[in-house]
Every structure is written in structure tokens, then in C-alpha cells.
Amino acid sequence: MSANALFAPFALKSLQLKNRIVMAPMTRSFSPNGIPGADVAAYYRRRAEGQVGLILSEGTVVERPASSNDPNIPHFYGEQALAGWQHVIDEVHAAGGKMGPQLWHMGVMKEHRSGWKPSEAFEGPSGLFKPGETTGKAMSEDDITDTIAAFGRAAADAKRLGFDCLELHGAHGYLIDQFFWAGLNQRTDGYGGDALTARSRLAVELVQEVRRQVGEEFVISLRLSQWKQQDYDVKLAHTPQEMEAWLRPLADAGVDIFHCSQRRFWEPEFEHEGSDLNFAGWVKKLTGKTTITVGSVGLSGEFLAGFAGESSEPRSIDELLRRLDRNEFDLVAVGRQLIVDPNWVEKIEQGRSDELKGYSREALSTLV
Template identity: 55%
Template sequence: MNTSQSVQALFKPFAIRNVNLTNRIVMAPMTRQFSPNGVPGSDVADYYRRRAENGVGLIVTEGTIIDHPDSSNQINVPHFYGETALEGWKRVVDAVHEVGGRIIPQIWHMGARGNVNEYSEADIAAIVEAFAQAASEAKRLGFDGIELHGAHGYLIDQFFWEKTNSRTDQYGGDMIKRTRFATEVIAACRRAVGPEFPIVLRFSQWKSSSYTAKLAETPAQLERFLEPLVDAGVDVFHCSTRRFWEPEFEGSDLNLAGWTKKLTGKPTITVGSVGLNGDFMSLFTEGKGAENAKIDGLIERLEREEFDLVAVGRALLVDPAWANKIRDGRLEELIPFTSEAVKSLY
């Protein structure tokens, strides 16, 4: 990886409500399934602490599941409910804070096992309450905010997308009605945590089942989609794309985070193969890793204030010191993302 441009823009402070970040680098949420029976252990605390003490401004944890029967079918994905799991997360928070880091949990429901049409309104109310309870626990444990996972075809996104939501009641129909479930979750979480606790929403156009999917085909449609989410209480949008450099709509170089900030005025996080030359699915679909890549274009966009924060996934997964190495110009020390490197992690 070579970069000829100053990285100063990445290391300017930023505030989300009353939470002050030392820089613009965010650790993206990455599922690892390293929490036996849903309980994060000391190894999980050490994992996040290493990234915090090596210069990451904000850590977003791997997806943590809410207290609902459908929320996950994977026993080693961490829970965000139950005394033992929450005690484990308290140790994580303390470990990160001890080294001056900031951390928020990603709160997650992995999706309906059938179709969202099968949920009754009582089912939906119970899920909304489970999200709110998780948000309340996050604040109690000392987290610095929460992120709601509304991307990639998981539950909130299943309500967003017309191909997975064919309901004809208040939760389905046109684009605005399909946001109702999300707005109820966001509003319930806001009531649970109060006005100053940061709420981040991660959303995507693409789905795990369709990389070309679009919730919004035009900027005008995207604005209509985002408006009720802002009104419900989102502070920051985490705009998930596979490649941050790709334009979201024809006729503009803005990516999804750029358009979202332009349309809402809210801070945004960009993400998608930052620091690497391949999209994140290639290791799993083709066995390919990725080499380190220049970040000049990323920094130019950040300096133009196209977005406010930059989420780094695989580069930080494989190299806990990525942020400090970038800051200090130790580019020759960066570790490439390969299957061999991944096997040696943790």
C-alpha cells in the first residue's frame, strides 16, 4: 500500500452527541462466532481492547442478538440479553474504556425464518420491545451508544425491501410503510436510552442474496426512505456498500454515505473494502484475499466532507494496529488480508 496524501483528515476528532471520538476511524462490525452459547469471554474483551489501544476511534461490535426466539440460529453468536452474556459485555466495555476507546454494540435480529408476513402485530411489538430492552442494557453497561443492524437482508432490512415484505397492513405496501417497523424500533430505543445517547443505523441497498438490489433507485426515493428514519431518532447512518469508491447513482460521484449525508444532514459512516483492493465477499466466495490498497481517494472524499467517519473491516480484523500504522506512515508493516492471515487470528 502506498499513499502520497496526508492522512490528517482521518485523525481529526469528531463528536456524536456528547461522545467525543479521537479520530474518524471506526471498526466495522464483523461476525466471528467466538462466544460459546452466546457468552463473550475474556478473549472477546482482549480482541476489542487491542483495536482500541491501537488507535481506533470507535468500535462497533460484531452483531449481538436480541432476546427473541427467531433472532439467531447460530449458538456462538453473542447474546445481548441474560445475566452471563451481559456480564461478559460489561468486561468488554471496561477493557475498551481502560485504554481510552469508545465502543457501541451492534444490536441484531438475523431475520424471520419464514417471511415477515408471518409475524402478527403482537409478534412485532414483542420484537420492538426486545430491541428497546437491549438498548437500555447497553446504556446501563456503559456503552457509548448503539448501532441497529438494518442492512444485508436481516430482519429490519427484510421489512424495508419489497421483495421480502409483501404485507398489506401498516408494515407493508409502499416505501414509507415498509419503514414503519424500523421507525418503531428506533423510537422505542430512543425512549429507552433518552435524548443524548447516540443511535446509529446501519443500512444497505445490497442484500446477501442480491448484490444489485436497490431500496431506492434515485436520490429522491432515497430521501423519502430516509426521512422517517431521521424523524424516529437516528443520529448517524452507517451506509454499507461493498466498495466505498463506487457511485450510488448515475450522474454523481457520491457514494451511499455521501448521498445520505447530503439528503439528511446527518453524520454518516462510509464502509466497503477500505484499505484493500477487493470486496469483502471474495475470500468466502472465491477463496481470494486482498492486498493493501491506496487510500488517497478515501481521504479526498473525507476532506470534502462527503462523509464523516470511515469504517474499516477486514484490514482491522487481520491487523489490530492498522490505524496507528496508517497514522505513523508505517505502511510497509501493514498485514494483507489473506486466508492464511485470517486462520492465525485471535
Template identity: 50%
Template sequence: MNIVEASTEARDEAINSLFVPFKYKTLELRNRIVMSPMTRYFSPDGVPGEDVEEYYRRRADGEVGLIISEGAFIDRPTARNVETVPSFAGDALPAWGRIGRAVSESGARMIPQLWHVGGHRDFNYPNSSCGDELESPSGLIGPDASGGRTMTADDVDDVIAGFTSAALDAQRLGFAGVELHGGHGYLFDQFFWEETNKRNDRWGGRSVRERTLFAREVVRSVRSAVGPDFPILLRISQWKTAFYDAKIAGTPDELQEWVGPLADAGVDIFDCSTRRFFEPEFGGSSLNLAGWVRKITGQPTITVGSVGLNTHLYQDFETGELSAPTPWTIREVARRLENEEFDLVAVGRSLLADPGWVRKVKARDFGALRPYSVELMKTLV
């Protein structure tokens, strides 16, 4: 056996780490693989139908441990920007209840991702708006930076109440927790980022710690409502849609100022969105964002970004070509998981392409994995 063969064999052995059960508070998972939240535009008037239920059930049948739903809008007129993205309020709630039960019956757990886009339009639908005015903490980011307004104190209170109400609905419907979407340039992120948060009231501030106040208040309100044991996840990212080089934290110390207060407020698990999980977050260390957040806060983290594929998401949009399955990324993410750099591994496009991805990885049947293309976003598979 040569060195390359030995290395591959050792990394294949590390894949076992993906299939170790996970438990935190009331969240118990059969393995460490998470279906990442992915917007799909299949819910007319915000209500997911039987086709959406079947879409999630198939991934649960494929032995995913945890499914985090596509972003679902809270009960706030300006929270949504496209009519075919689901709501998590009103007429949509019975449908979500059915979806959650279907996933549980297949052995997985499910968490809804609660969403408010703020002043961010959808890059697939740049002229779409479902509210009379888009809310923004200080201004807009994205392709259209006109027509927004700054949120008032009453707006902030109403949004906090909207997230809290949605979290209570998730708990009532039997979901395993909730995730707040705090990344990618959406509402929470617009408060975090100094380029968009120019407020001079209590919701602004010169330091990132000060700019976490809005998120902290949402987390505290949700925690007070759902109790101490219902898991609260928060998705964060450095990058923004169309602003891929943006950074909230340029150093580990700045990251501490950002995520430390959020952990203190009650975030249980950080979902750390990166475009490529294998790229280091800061110089001098191989740790990615999930690795650094776990090291700083001591809380469980989820890593994500090009797991199982050879291209990042927006490269797929730019080229339209197939993204081939890439086993070395699976072996590498498993190695890092085995080394306890993070706790869970989120898989996005690979699970869109192949509902049986988890079983094939477990069997090391890498040759049977399906490639991904953006055309799959337009169909149910």
C-alpha cells in the first residue's frame, strides 16, 4: 500500500464520524448530516403543497439526520420578497405541520428557518416586492438600492414579536427547534454589517458588539417564549449575496465581539455559512468559520459549503455546467468533523441532486453519486 492509498483509506475511515448520533438539549439526531436550507420558489402564495412535503420526505427517507427548511417568512408584510417562497404563518402553518410529521415519520428531525429579508431583494427576482415598502436598518444592499426606509422603533418591536410568534408556532407544531436566518445580507445581517447599519440610535453602533443588539433581543425574546430546552439555531455568514468578499469580522478578536454576545443571549447552535468549507477563515490557522465559532463560544456549530461538489453555488449559476461529485471534499469534511472542529455538516446542492446521497456516502459508493446542475432548482427530484 502506498502513501496515497493509506491516506485515502484513513480518510474513508473518518467518514464514520458523519454517522455518529448527535444530541444537544432536546435535539437528537441519528447522524451528523444536515440538509442545508435552500430557497426553491415552489409555494404559491406562500403555502407549501404536497409536492414540497414529498421533496422533504425523500431526503428524510434517504437518512439525513436533520433537515433545516428553506427560509420561511415571519408574519410581517415586508418580510418576504417573492410570492412563491413559503410563509411560516397563517394558512401555511397546517402545511408545515404535515411536512414536519412526514419528516419525523422517516426518522429525521426538522427545523424551520425563519426569515426576514429586510431591504434585500431576491437576486432571481430583482423587481419583486411583496410589501409596500422594504424595511432596512439604514439602507439597502443588493442590486436595487432605492425605495427603502429605515425601520422605526415600532417596526423593530413588531419584527421581534413576529419571530417570537413563529418560534412558538414551530414548537407547537412539533418541530425540533428553530433557525433564525442571520446571514447573506438579510435583515439580521443588515444590522450586523457596518456598511448597512448606520443608525445612530440604540440599534446601531460603531462596534460589531453594539450592532448585535437587534439579534440579541430577538434571541432573548424567543428563548423566553419557548423555554430553556428548545434549540435555537442562528445562521451567520461573512459574505453577502453579490458581496462575496464582505467581512463582519476580520480577526478572531472581532469574531469574538460578534458571536460571543449572541451565544450569551441564548443561541444554541451556530450555522456558519461559507461558500467553501475547506477554506480557512483567518490567516495562520486552517480553521474555517464554523471551527472558529466553536472554539470561541464553546457552542456546537454546523459547517457548510461545497460539500461533495467541485464548484461553489454561484459558479454553477455563472456557467450552467454540471458540478461533478467530488469525494475528496467528503473525506476532508469528515476528517475535520472527527477532529472536532465542528459538530454537524450541512449538505445543500448534493442533496438536491441526489436524495440518496447519505446512504451512498455511508456505503462509500462515491461512483453512484449524481452530479448537480442549476436546472435541478427548477424541478422536484
């Protein structure tokens, strides 16, 4: 099978992409004092030169005092950090690329992330956040209002600096996901409760505010995951009906793209439905919105192991293409392969499989 489907252009509102490949957002911690410098701009520019269709930045934190625990994680506020991002997007555009920042707030993970060890986090049913353990300080309504305003300001800045779209990080157990998750959201006000739709209120209000700031034409992506770093087995939606109830209000609030985070793109989301559709497949089917899939594209060996250590056979690009051809999802995000190799996309397009590089963790120590 040819890789053509991956290289078909894609257009949504003001976003025009030359192909279907998205660089997944990946924290790199190379921005001292939260300021992305020339090396970060050059790193993203190399991915644009390497023909990545859409680059999503590493998570970049919005203006809340508690939003990050690592001084090298970039900010998306303040004159110097925004000047750094201006340079990033100018470099990406000069190389013909497209890019959106991933706006992030860690929530209680700020306290826990630095001490987090995978081997500890998955011991119990709720991992790091043990049942009954009170985690973090509940946000006041003023805190919530401030947070929504901070996301709104960051969104307006993303548009002003010339970014092509933006993404909200609603996945992996960070702030937005913490609200979705009954195990952590024990609020009794209008932002909590038994129903997932009630626990989605923060996300809905964030999306509404971001939409208000950027206007109708600017594309908003929302990254979601059923899994959490703190507990791989917790699922937010157990059936397509629950998933639709969760996502419909978010789509109505203004989400254009659901970026559906999975560890492996071939894992069926609802096996009991007798369907092999993955998370992005179900979300596209239920909402009619554009979806991005992700998870172990081009990876092999030890990196396919799940959190519980179970292994999986690598899947070929052909399997991905088969799913893209049947319109299961629209776009494909690639993470670790694009950390080790800025030219991965061109190699796939040109069938230069003998030149593909294997992923290794050492790659994280430099910006290749």
C-alpha cells in the first residue's frame, strides 16, 4: 500500500495542511525560566523543514502560579516567553510549516509530578492518588474564573503571534482531565458531581472563552485521553453513549478537533461493541468532528510495552493507512519518532525505510 493517504492535503476553517501528519505535543524542558530560545525555535523549524504537516508545541503553561513545576517548561505568558514563541512561529512559517501551541495547566500534578515514579504510580487501583486521599486544594470559584481568563489570554496571544491553531491539554490527568475524573473531582458545586457532563463544565467554559477570544475561523483542538498517568485503567466513558454525552457539549462549545490520545493506535476503544474502531474512530463517528489519532506510530521493541508491562506487536504504517483510508480519523500524530528524527516524514513518504532511526530515551537529552 502506498503512503498516499498520509500525504493528502487537509483543510479545516483557516487551517490548511499539506499532509495528515501532526507532531504530537512533547515536553522537552529546554526553555530556561520558561522562555523558549533560539535552540527551541530551530528544533521546531527542523520539523517544518522535514515536512511535518502540523506541529503541536510541547505543553506550554498558562499564567497561573501553580501551573508548572519545572523551570525549563515554557510559559505562554510574559513578554520574554511570548517573544520566544514569536521567534518559534516565525521560523516554522519561514520553513513552510504550520503550528499551534498546546496550552497547559498541571493542576495537582504540579505537586506530584516531580516525585512521580512509574513503578509506584500503578501499584494500586488509583495509583498515585490513593482512594480516600485528599489531593490538592480545591479551586475556589475565583480560582476557576482566573484560570479560564488565563487560558483566554493565552489563546488571544496565540492568534496575535500568528499561530495557525491552538490545542488545549485536556488529557493525561492534568487540570482539565482532573475535573473530568470522578476519582479526583470531589466538588459538590456546579463543577463536580456524579455525571461526567457536570464534571465537564470547566472544559466547556474554557472552550467557550477560548472561542470568544479567537473568533470562529481559528481552529481549536482539545486533547483528551481515557487513560490517566496516575491510573491507566480508569476510563471516563465506558460506552459510546457515555462518550457522546461527554463530548457533545464540548463540540457544541466550539472544539474543532478532538486529539484522541492512546498509547497504541490499534487498540479498540469499546471491544464489547464488536468494533475495532480506536478512540479517534469512535469520537469521529459520534461527534462528526475532525479527529487526530496517536500512539506508537513507527515504534517497535520495548517502547510498545504498556504501563503494566504487557507487550504488543509493532504495527506497520500499512495498518495506519488502512484505517485512514476507511476514514476512521483525519490526522495522525507522531511523537517519539519525531524526537529522534526531524526527517521521519520525508523518509516515510519516499519509502526510505532503511534510513529510519529507532527511538531511544537518550534522544531526550538533546534537541536534535
